[in-house]
Structure formats: structure tokens, C-alpha cells
Amino acid sequence: MMFALTFAQMRRSIGRLAAAGVAIAIGTAFVAATLLASDVLKRASYDSVAAQYGQAELVVRAASGAGGYGDATSFAADEAQLDQMRQIDGVEAADPVESTYLQLQNGARSLYQATIAVPSSPKLQPLTLVSGTFPASSDEIALPADAAELLGVAPGDTLTDLSWGPSAVESTSAVDGESTTASDEPVETTLTVSGIVDDPFKAYAMQGGAAVVTADTFTDRRWPDSDPMHVDIAVLLEAGADESAVSSAIQSVVADQGMTVETKDAAAESSINAVTGDQQVFTLTILSFAAIALLVAALVISNTFQVIVAQRTRTLALLRCVGAKKSQLRQSVVLEAATLGLVSSAIGLAVGSAFVQIAVMVLGRVDLDIPVPSRISFSVAAVVWPLVVGTLVTVLASLVPARAATRVAPLEALRPSEAPSATAGGGRVRLVFTLLLVLGGALLMVGGIAASQNGQVEVGLLAGVLGGATSFVGVLLGAVFWVPKIVGAVGRMLSSAGPSTQLAAANITRNPRRTAATSSALLIGVTLVAMMSVGASTARASLSSTLDGSYNVDVQVQGPSWSAGSDVEPLPASLMSEVAGLDGVSEVAPVSEVLVRTEGGNVTADEDTVQIVDPDSARAALRDPSVLDGLDATHAVVSQDYRDYFLGGSSTITIEGDAGEVTLETVVRDIVGMNVIVDPSVGEQIVSSTAPTSLWVKVTDLDDAGSTVNEIRDAVSGTSLNVTGAAVERATMQQAIDTILAVVVGLLGIAVIIALIGVANTLSLSVLERRRESATLRAIGLSKRQLRSTLAQEGMLIAGVGAVLGVALGLLYGWVGSLVVLGGFADVALTVPFATLGLVVLVAVAAGLLASIVPGRSAAKTSPVEALAVD
Structure with missing residues (x-):
């Protein structure tokens, strides 16, 4: 009887309930969209990781928690063990899954490129050919389309590989004439582009795509000075092979190495679980905003039901007259809220699902770093939680109005229906709690500020957040x-x-x-x-x-740090004028960075970077020109940190280059990013070339520095120069x-x-x-x-x-x-x-x-x- 009456009252109040339903539907759509998007992200990450293994059925990898960065041999297989795996009955192929980086150059264009080896079986290849062929000899390389475009090459063209490898010849130091080992500096190797490859499953998208070289070339680059050790191996089985038996046989080979054998699906899943901490934080963060939306929706719902109960005063009183109990009236209101919450949550779930599906379809047309599925999949949590949370919030918001419904006296049925009387404000208990929460929260915030300023940032954050939340709850309670x-x-x-x-x-x-x-x-x-x-x-x-x-320097254009000094190629002749002509650039000063030996106090640095700067032209490019005061033929400007840590309090510094040696007095300045600066006259005494290798750039408007930085980056794109x-x-x-x-x-x-x-x-x-x-x-x-x-x-x-x-x-x-x-x-x-x-x-x-x-x-x-x- 009460059920039928409840639904009849809902039909009569459908207009009044609509707004509350919309509020809860928006909140639950928020929750549903967050959970579904999280599932999509996890699935996309899974597909990307699994793609590295090609069509492999098994993966041999370090057991969970084994080894560490500096202890790779304790959970890695060597070449002999890899060969043993390949000899096991049922194994068609077994290849390491690993990558390395090559420094590729074509004229002035340079690129650090992630690179993998051609697998022993095409079924283990995660990449596909767009044009040309995969490398067949040690002097060939297949490039991703973006890398080929950046380097300006196509199949059949050649480029230079500047990488460390065992083929390095002995070189002579520019400073002391001593022989260096093969790994002291990169070696130039000419490679021919054999083809263009694509990464359809985004297996290497986070590394900017992957190039491909032969297995021998890869080993030379990846392991130039040591025997190969493999921590991740993909195993392809022969048709009809017993997966369990093969897995056990492989496990016996690597058991002492702290490695384990998993199916490809299990390996991809464990890899994702190992790195989804950030994703879980992301999901929880978004859900916190959904909780705020649901809290606001609860206030709207509570208001709605309070007025609905007031409007039904005569109906509720008549029900009391014909024998309805207080508990039945309360249950009627709660049932109405639960029904509204369930229906609205279902609508919200549908809306949230539609939103994520549309987003997935749109993102599928965009070139992202991860593969985006074409359709969303529904997990139990993504369906159940929005329905449960939305319904529960609605029911909880209705409890106070439901309690008010039980207070309607039967005599109310004998009076004309009037608008509900104005209710009083809060009582003394509410006032006391309000004051306690606001004052307590304020004290915590003050304590958080003090702790943070004393260097205890974590304590300050904890106290500040707790104090802010506490005081805001008090503000709302006392509203x-x-x-x-x-x-x-x-x-x-x-x-x-x-x-x-x-x-x-x-x-x-x-x-x-x-x-x-x-x-x-x-x-x-x-x-x-x-x-x-x-x-x-x-x-x-x-x-x-x-x-x-x-x-002091707004923007610095310079080459890679490892190639500093005498090995740095001079800047292109037109670059300085090109940068100076950009909108937003106010001044540009050339700088020559050279690699030298420095000595001061008790510290000697065999490889130290010194900047050669003309103070007259460079001052205009600095925020504080006075940092170059005192720079001349007998004085070097050094940073305070450099003076403290390298010169040991000495007031002089000795600098030795390929052309000579000088000893200078030091002028200490509070500067960052400039350890040692010398005058051009000094530079000519210590090195054979002082051609500009970097630029100091001063921007016109610091508030709009972003657009200027982007223009400078465009000007140096296709080169190995960095913009910092x-x-x-x-x-x-x-x-x-x-x-x-x-x-x-x-x-x-x-x-x-x-x-x-x-x-x-x-x-x-x-x-x-x-x-x-x-x-x-x-x-x-x-x-x-x-x-x-x-x-x-x-x-x-x-x-x-x-x-x-x-x-x-x-x-x-x-x-x-x-x-x-x-x-x-x-x-x-x-x-x-x-x-x-x-x-x-x-x-x-x-x-x-x-x-x-x-x-x-x-x-x-x-x-x-x-x-x-x-x-």
C-alpha cells in the first residue's frame, strides 16, 4: 500500500524532483566518467606494454622485488642462458626486449633516437614497415617517420651515428696528449637508412618512437664494454607446444638468476600495476572533485525533499488519520529518495559512459603516445560504484526531511494548506561546534604557515590542509x-x-x-x-x-653538455642574427664554452667548462649587468658555489687548455648557471678556438616569455642545440x-x-x-x-x-x-x-x-x- 502511494506521490511531484535528479545525475556522471576513463587509460597502457613482446606467449623477466639498478646481474640472463632457452623443445624464438639510444646526425641536424634490434623472428617485431626494408647489415638503420623527417633523410640516404662502441679507435686528449679508452668519446659511424617504420601499437611512443638496427649493431651500442645481460626476454612458442612444460623448462634455466617466467598477459599486467601508482593518484584526485559535486548535489536534494515534505503536510496528516505509522511515513520518503537516486544515477551512468565513448572516438583520431581503444569496456566497479554512491548520497540527503515527515500531526489534515512557516536558524549546539571548528582550523593553518616557513614543509602541508578543511566545514555548518x-x-x-x-x-x-x-x-x-x-x-x-x-640570463642556447669544450661545433653563422630578429628578443650576446682543466686550492678538475664572454657586449643581455664587473685580462668571474666547493677558499684559479695556461684572480658573484667566466683576451691564451658555441638571450617581456621561447626553439629546431x-x-x-x-x-x-x-x-x-x-x-x-x-x-x-x-x-x-x-x-x-x-x-x-x-x-x-x- 505505502509503496504504491509513494510512487503515486512521485508522479505528482515529478517536476519538483527533476532538478534534484539532474543534480545527482551530473554527480554520478562525473564518477562514472572518471572510473571509465581510468579503465581506458589502464587498458591503453596494457596494450602499449604488451606490444613490445610481439606475438610472444611467454616473458622471462626479473622476479618481483629482485635485484636493483646497481645489481643487474643478480636478476638477468646472460648470452649462454639465452641460448639454452632457444634450445628448449617447443621454443621457436627467444629475444631480449630492450632498447638503447643512438646520437644520429645529418649535417647540422641531430637527434637522440631510441633504437631496438631486429628480432630473430618476424613474429616478435612490434614495428611495421612503411617503406623500404628492415636492416640486413650492420651499417643499416630503419627510422620512424618523424625521425626521418627531422633529420631530413629517406631510404637510401646516409647519416652519422655518434655513439660509444667497441669499434672506437684510440684518441688523444687536447690537453695532455694522453691516450684515452674507446668509451671516452663517441665514434662516428656511417649508417644507411634502409626503411621507414611505424609503431602501430605505440610500444615505444613514450620514447619518441624506435629505430631498428641489426642485432650485432645493437649489441655493440648497448653493451660496448661488457657482456650482454638481459632482464626482459620474449619467448615465441612453436605451434602445438605445451606452454606449461616450456615455462617450467625455462624457469629451471634462470631460477638462480632471480628471474621468473610469465605469460605475456601476466607480464603486461604486472608492469602496469608496478607503475599505476600515479594513475591511482590521478583517479583519486579526480574522484575528490566528484565528491565535491556530490556534496553540493546532496544540499540540493535535501532542500528539495524538505519542501516536498512541507507541501505534503495535509497528505501526510490524512495518512496519519487513517492509521499510517510514523515509521511508514519515514520509509515512504526514504523509498522515494532511493528510487530517485537509483534512476538518476542510472541516467548519470549512461551520460558519463557516452561522454567517455565520445572522448575515446575523438582521441582515436589524434596521434597520442598510447593506443586508444575504439570502444570502452565496462568493469564491475565502473558500473556499480556510480549507482551505489548516487543512491546512497540521495538517501542520506533525505534523512532529515524524512524525520520531519514523522512530526506531522493528524490535526494538520483539518487545516487549510499553507506555505511552510519560516524555520529558525541554528541552535546553540550548532553555534558551539561552528566556533570550535573555525577557531581550531584557524590555529592549524597558522601552525602550518609557521612550520612551512621553518623548513618543515610536509608538516606545514598536513597542518594547513587539515586546518583549511576543518575551518571550512565550520563555515558551512555556521552558514x-x-x-x-x-x-x-x-x-x-x-x-x-x-x-x-x-x-x-x-x-x-x-x-x-x-x-x-x-x-x-x-x-x-x-x-x-x-x-x-x-x-x-x-x-x-x-x-x-x-x-x-x-x-641573470633569460634564455641560453647551447649544445649538449657532453660535447662541450673543444669538440663543440660553432653556432651556425646566421643563428645569432636570426634569434636577434625575433619578436620579443631584446638583446643577444655570443658565448664560447670550452672544455679545460682548472685548478684552485686543493681541487683539480680535469674537465671543466669555462665561458668566454665579452663583457662590453654581454652586459646588455643580462638582468644584472654588474655581475661582469671586474672581468678583464687578469680576473675571472666565478659563482659563489664554485668558489666554496671547488676553489676551497683560494682567491686564484689556474686554467689550462690546448693552447696554454693562465692563472687569474677571482671575482665572486652570486650567479646561477655560470661557474667560471673569462675575458676573450684570456680565451685566446688557453684555447685555439673561441668561436661562439652558445648564446645569451634577453627577452623584452618576461610575462610573455613563453611565446618568445617557442620562437627561439623553432629557430634551432633540427639541430642539437638546447634552449634553457x-x-x-x-x-x-x-x-x-x-x-x-x-x-x-x-x-x-x-x-x-x-x-x-x-x-x-x-x-x-x-x-x-x-x-x-x-x-x-x-x-x-x-x-x-x-x-x-x-x-x-x-x-x-x-x-x-x-x-x-x-x-x-x-x-x-x-x-x-x-x-x-x-x-x-x-x-x-x-x-x-x-x-x-x-x-x-x-x-x-x-x-x-x-x-x-x-x-x-x-x-x-x-x-x-x-x-x-x-x-
């Missing part, structure tokens, strides 16, 4: 005390605008609990958005200031901060959308509550337009004040968070993104106005005579 008063005060301040504004302010303060709950829902999202915006802006400004104080420096770090840092901020604000935006649905829901329910009041106002002359205006202003007041309060709280929490996170290593200066925060408030007010349209039309359409009729 019933202060939010309605603030909204009412703002309304009264604006009451001179007309009677509609006066009515809006009065209506808001009639039910403090509901006003507080509605504003709190919006308050949560806006506070977090504002906090992240303020924190990001402050971090960006503080870290930029720290970089400015540490680095403070502006590069600033650009990378700002890009990371902006990306994180965009993602976080986007995720929090879902909670804000749900909160605005709550505003619309509150206004809609308010219209239903005040039908008789609105009819009376219409009867005494209030026009439809004025009635709609009243609701519009009510919506804008609730949304606007909630947004302003959220921004104020966000400023506070963003500032505290910045002090906790950055206080230990940077001077933190509060930076307020006024434009962003103003936009947040503006959008909230506009959304509040939009949310009032449907309720306003509903109120205006109701006839005064119909509304005044006694129910």
Missing part, C-alpha cells in the same frame, strides 16, 4: 547564522530600488536554513575556484620573482600552473553548475510555497512583471552574495595555501586575479537571473483566484 543575514542586509541596502527588491529581501530571510543551504552549495564551488585562482596567481608571481633573483634558462623555466612553470588551474576550475565548474541548479530549484519550490501570498499580492495590484522581477532579484541576491562570500573565503584560503606551499623557499606576495574573480561573480549573478526565469513564469501564470482557493 545558517550569517549567510541569510548578509543576504538580507544586502537586499535591504538595495530596497530603495522598489517594492520588488524589498519583497525579494524579505522572502530570502523567511527560511534561513534553506537560504543557507542554497548559498552554501554555491559557496563551496566558488570558494574552491577562487582559492585555486588566487593560489595559482600568487605561485606564478612568487616563483617568477624567485627566478628573476637567481638567474630562467625564461624557459618560467614558461614551463606558467604553462604547468595554467594547465592545472584550467583543469581544476573545469572540474569545480561542475559543482558550481549543480549549485546553480539548486538555486533554480529553491526558487521553483519557493513559488509553490508562496502561491497564496503571491496571489494576494497580485490581487492588491502587483503586476506579473513585478512578480517575475521579485523572483529574479531573489535569485541574483542568493547567487551574487554566495559568489562574493565564496570569493572572499577563496582569497583567504588561497593566501594561506600559498604561504604553506611556497613559504619555505620563496618570498610570497599575494596576487589577486581581479579579472578572474570578477568574472566568477558576474557569471554567478547572471546564472541566478537565468535560474529565476522558469519559476517566475510559473508564478506569473497562476491565477490569483486559483491560488487563493483553499486546498
Whole structure:
């Protein structure tokens, strides 16, 4: 009986339940999309790892937890053991799965390229041919299409391999004439491009693709000075072979090496599990935002059911008159909530699934570093959890309204149906808990700031986060005390605008609990958005200031560090003028970096890098030109760290190159990235060539350094030159901060959308509550337009004040968070993104106005005579 009645009441209240259903559907769609996306990412990672083994059935690898980086031989197979595996009955092929890097050059173009060996069986080859052939001799190489394009080569062309290998000939040091071993410097080898390869399963996408050389060439490059040791081996079985028997035979070969034999699927799965810690953190992080959205949805749902119960007062009272028990009324409300939660969660699951499927289809058309499946697959967790969480949140949100339903007395059935009376604010217990939480949280935040500034960053983070969360819970708990008063005060301040504004302010303060709950829902999202915006802006400004104080060179263009000194090729003649002509570049200074021997105090460095700089031309390219003061034919500029750690307090430094030796007095400066700087006149005495090998670049606008850095990178693309420096770090840092901020604000935006649905829901329910009041106002002359205006202003007041309060709280929490996170290593200066925060408030007010349209039309359409009729 009660079940049928519950569903009948739901059908009558379908319009009132719709907004609550939308709120929970959005939240559960968020959860479902996160879980499904996590499954897609894991599946894509699995496919990528499994692809390395080709069509192998078994994988021989280090047992879990065996060995370590410096102890490879304790869990690796040697060549003799690999040959034993190949002789086992049922084994068609067994090859190591490993890669190495080659330094490839074609003229001025250079590239570090991941490289694998041609397998003994084509079935173990993870790559496919696009054109040409796989290498058949030691002087051939097959390249990925991107690498071939970057190097400017095609099948049949030749390039140079600069790699360490046993074929190296003895060389002579430029400094002392002593012979060096083969591995002291790279050896030039000419390779012919045999073909272009593709990586269809993205097995080597994280390494930028893989080139292919013969097994002998690979061994020479991978193991130039030692016997090969293999930690990962793919085993291909003959048709009809007994997998279990072969596995046992292989295990007996490598048992003493700490290795184990697994199926390919098991090996790929264990590899993914070993590295999915970051993925789990990612999933949990996204789910935390889903939890925020569901919390906001719970506030919306609770509001909805409170008003629905109030609207059904006469129905509930009549049920009491005919014998319904209090427990039956409570069960009816809970059943209604559970049904709403289950149906809405199912809709949310469908929406979230559709979103991920569309995303997968779109990403499948984009060249990513991992293979993207064409269809999503549903795990039990991805289906069950959204349904359970959505239903549970809805039921929990309905418990307080369900309790209110049991308090309806049978005599209520004998009275006319009136709008629910305004409820009181919070009680003393709530006030006490509010004060304890806010004050306790504030003390924890202060302690977190102090700990962070004293170098105890982890303790500071723990205290700061706990204090922020605790105090914010207190703020939300106490919202019933202060939010309605603030909204009412703002309304009264604006009451001179007309009677509609006066009515809006009065209506808001009639039910403090509901006003507080509605504003709190919006308050949560806006506070977090504002906090992240303020924190990001402050971090960006503080870290930029720290970089400015540490680095004098905005951008430095230089070759690979291992090839510094006399082996570095001079910069292309046109590069300096090309960089100087770029928009955003203010000054460019040439620098020659040479490899020499230095001696000072008790420390001698056989290979040290010295920069030869003309102080007259270089000063303009530095943020602080004074660092070159004192640089001349008898003095070298050294960094404070270099003086402390290498010169041992000595005031002189001896520099020896291929052309001679000099001893100079040192001038110590607080500089980063410049250990030793000498004058050109000194450079001519110590080395035979002082041709520029790098550039110091000063940018015009540090705030727009990112675009300038990208232009400089474009100018040196296709060469082995690197672009580094403070502006590069600033650009990378700002890009990371902006990306994180965009993602976080986007995720929090879902909670804000749900909160605005709550505003619309509150206004809609308010219209239903005040039908008789609105009819009376219409009867005494209030026009439809004025009635709609009243609701519009009510919506804008609730949304606007909630947004302003959220921004104020966000400023506070963003500032505290910045002090906790950055206080230990940077001077933190509060930076307020006024434009962003103003936009947040503006959008909230506009959304509040939009949310009032449907309720306003509903109120205006109701006839005064119909509304005044006694129910």
C-alpha cells in the first residue's frame, strides 16, 4: 500500500524532483566518467606494454622485488642462458626486449633516437614497415617517420651515428696528449637508412618512437664494454607446444638468476600495476572533485525533499488519520529518495559512459603516445560504484526531511494548506561546534604557515590542509547564522530600488536554513575556484620573482653538455642574427664554452667548462649587468658555489687548455648557471678556438616569455642545440600552473553548475510555497512583471552574495595555501586575479537571473483566484 502511494506521490511531484535528479545525475556522471576513463587509460597502457613482446606467449623477466639498478646481474640472463632457452623443445624464438639510444646526425641536424634490434623472428617485431626494408647489415638503420623527417633523410640516404662502441679507435686528449679508452668519446659511424617504420601499437611512443638496427649493431651500442645481460626476454612458442612444460623448462634455466617466467598477459599486467601508482593518484584526485559535486548535489536534494515534505503536510496528516505509522511515513520518503537516486544515477551512468565513448572516438583520431581503444569496456566497479554512491548520497540527503515527515500531526489534515512557516536558524549546539571548528582550523593553518616557513614543509602541508578543511566545514555548518543575514542586509541596502527588491529581501530571510543551504552549495564551488585562482596567481608571481633573483640570463642556447669544450661545433653563422630578429628578443650576446682543466686550492678538475664572454657586449643581455664587473685580462668571474666547493677558499684559479695556461684572480658573484667566466683576451691564451658555441638571450617581456621561447626553439629546431634558462623555466612553470588551474576550475565548474541548479530549484519550490501570498499580492495590484522581477532579484541576491562570500573565503584560503606551499623557499606576495574573480561573480549573478526565469513564469501564470482557493 505505502509503496504504491509513494510512487503515486512521485508522479505528482515529478517536476519538483527533476532538478534534484539532474543534480545527482551530473554527480554520478562525473564518477562514472572518471572510473571509465581510468579503465581506458589502464587498458591503453596494457596494450602499449604488451606490444613490445610481439606475438610472444611467454616473458622471462626479473622476479618481483629482485635485484636493483646497481645489481643487474643478480636478476638477468646472460648470452649462454639465452641460448639454452632457444634450445628448449617447443621454443621457436627467444629475444631480449630492450632498447638503447643512438646520437644520429645529418649535417647540422641531430637527434637522440631510441633504437631496438631486429628480432630473430618476424613474429616478435612490434614495428611495421612503411617503406623500404628492415636492416640486413650492420651499417643499416630503419627510422620512424618523424625521425626521418627531422633529420631530413629517406631510404637510401646516409647519416652519422655518434655513439660509444667497441669499434672506437684510440684518441688523444687536447690537453695532455694522453691516450684515452674507446668509451671516452663517441665514434662516428656511417649508417644507411634502409626503411621507414611505424609503431602501430605505440610500444615505444613514450620514447619518441624506435629505430631498428641489426642485432650485432645493437649489441655493440648497448653493451660496448661488457657482456650482454638481459632482464626482459620474449619467448615465441612453436605451434602445438605445451606452454606449461616450456615455462617450467625455462624457469629451471634462470631460477638462480632471480628471474621468473610469465605469460605475456601476466607480464603486461604486472608492469602496469608496478607503475599505476600515479594513475591511482590521478583517479583519486579526480574522484575528490566528484565528491565535491556530490556534496553540493546532496544540499540540493535535501532542500528539495524538505519542501516536498512541507507541501505534503495535509497528505501526510490524512495518512496519519487513517492509521499510517510514523515509521511508514519515514520509509515512504526514504523509498522515494532511493528510487530517485537509483534512476538518476542510472541516467548519470549512461551520460558519463557516452561522454567517455565520445572522448575515446575523438582521441582515436589524434596521434597520442598510447593506443586508444575504439570502444570502452565496462568493469564491475565502473558500473556499480556510480549507482551505489548516487543512491546512497540521495538517501542520506533525505534523512532529515524524512524525520520531519514523522512530526506531522493528524490535526494538520483539518487545516487549510499553507506555505511552510519560516524555520529558525541554528541552535546553540550548532553555534558551539561552528566556533570550535573555525577557531581550531584557524590555529592549524597558522601552525602550518609557521612550520612551512621553518623548513618543515610536509608538516606545514598536513597542518594547513587539515586546518583549511576543518575551518571550512565550520563555515558551512555556521552558514545558517550569517549567510541569510548578509543576504538580507544586502537586499535591504538595495530596497530603495522598489517594492520588488524589498519583497525579494524579505522572502530570502523567511527560511534561513534553506537560504543557507542554497548559498552554501554555491559557496563551496566558488570558494574552491577562487582559492585555486588566487593560489595559482600568487605561485606564478612568487616563483617568477624567485627566478628573476637567481638567474641573470633569460634564455641560453647551447649544445649538449657532453660535447662541450673543444669538440663543440660553432653556432651556425646566421643563428645569432636570426634569434636577434625575433619578436620579443631584446638583446643577444655570443658565448664560447670550452672544455679545460682548472685548478684552485686543493681541487683539480680535469674537465671543466669555462665561458668566454665579452663583457662590453654581454652586459646588455643580462638582468644584472654588474655581475661582469671586474672581468678583464687578469680576473675571472666565478659563482659563489664554485668558489666554496671547488676553489676551497683560494682567491686564484689556474686554467689550462690546448693552447696554454693562465692563472687569474677571482671575482665572486652570486650567479646561477655560470661557474667560471673569462675575458676573450684570456680565451685566446688557453684555447685555439673561441668561436661562439652558445648564446645569451634577453627577452623584452618576461610575462610573455613563453611565446618568445617557442620562437627561439623553432629557430634551432633540427639541430642539437638546447634552449634553457630562467625564461624557459618560467614558461614551463606558467604553462604547468595554467594547465592545472584550467583543469581544476573545469572540474569545480561542475559543482558550481549543480549549485546553480539548486538555486533554480529553491526558487521553483519557493513559488509553490508562496502561491497564496503571491496571489494576494497580485490581487492588491502587483503586476506579473513585478512578480517575475521579485523572483529574479531573489535569485541574483542568493547567487551574487554566495559568489562574493565564496570569493572572499577563496582569497583567504588561497593566501594561506600559498604561504604553506611556497613559504619555505620563496618570498610570497599575494596576487589577486581581479579579472578572474570578477568574472566568477558576474557569471554567478547572471546564472541566478537565468535560474529565476522558469519559476517566475510559473508564478506569473497562476491565477490569483486559483491560488487563493483553499486546498
